[in-house]
Amino acid sequence: MKVYYSLPQNISLSNRFVEKRRRGVHKAMNEHESTMDANEPAKMPARKPAKGKKILIIVILVIVLAAALFGGGWWQGRAQMAAQKADYESRLQAVEDDLAQTQEQLAVQMNRALLMEARAALYRTAVDLDRRNFGTANTHLQEAATALGKIDDASGGLNLGQLNSLQSAISEMDINVAVNLEDQRARVIGFSEELNALVPQSTDEQ
Numbered sequence: 373m374k375v376y377y378s379l380p381q382n383i384s385l386s387n388r389f390v391e392k393r394r395r396g397v398h399k400a401m402n403e404h405e406s407t408m409d410a411n412e413p414a415k416m417p418a419r420k421p422a423k424g425k426k427i428l429i430i431v432i433l434v435i436v437l438a439a440a441l442f443g444g445g446w447w448q449g450r451a452q453m454a455a456q457k458a459d460y461e462s463r464l465q466a467v468e469d470d471l472a473q474t475q476e477q478l479a480v481q482m483n484r485a486l487l488m489e490a491r492a493a494l495y496r497t498a499v500d501l502d503r504r505n506f507g508t509a510n511t512h513l514q515e516a517a518t519a520l521g522k523i524d525d526a527s528g529g530l531n532l533g534q535l536n537s538l539q540s541a542i543s544e545m546d547i548n549v550a551v552n553l554e555d556q557r558a559r560v561i562g563f564s565e566e567l568n569a570l571v572p573q574s575t576d577e578q
Contacts, residue, residue, distance in 0.1 A: 483523050483530060487571050490519040494564040501557045509547045517543035534570055538563065
């Protein structure tokens with residue numbers, strides 16, 4: 373009977389011993405883990421990139437892109453302006469050349485008109501002498517001298533020296549009724565022939 377009464381007590385003691393050992397092992401393991409955690413270096417928390425830094429990078433990229441676009445546009449615009457300037461200068465030079473040529477042609481035509489005017493005035497002078505219209509003859513003679521005095525040959529197609537001499541001789545002549553009529557008429561015809569010799573052939577044929 374003692375055996376039956378002592379068995380449960382022995383089992384209870386055994387269970388208590390196992391539980392105590394289990395707790396001791398658990399405690400030892402916890403202490404070991406705590407020691408290992410204490411010995412490990414503290415881990416720094418991961419640092420996230422600052423938001424302000426991202427914004428600064430974006431601003432810099434935008435500025436660089438804007439500067440590149442501006443520089444490219446400025447260079448292209450400058451090249452276009454240079455091309456337009458060269459084109460305008462070329463056109464202006466062409467216009468100036470045309471204007472100079474036109475002015476030269478105008479001067480030639482003006483000289484031709486003055487030569488024709490002087491020739492016609494000398495012809496009328498001779499006719500007036502034939503008709504004994506001495507006053508009108510003097511008027512036409514001075515008209516011939518005036519026309520020759522207006523000639524300005526910038527192109528060099530006329531002999532201005534001889535034309536000036538002829539103009540001076542015509543302006544100094546004064547038709548006088550007291551002087552021999554034939555001599556005066558012959559002198560006017562001589563002026564006309566001298567003028568015809570000074571007129572360029574190409575101008576005379578126009």
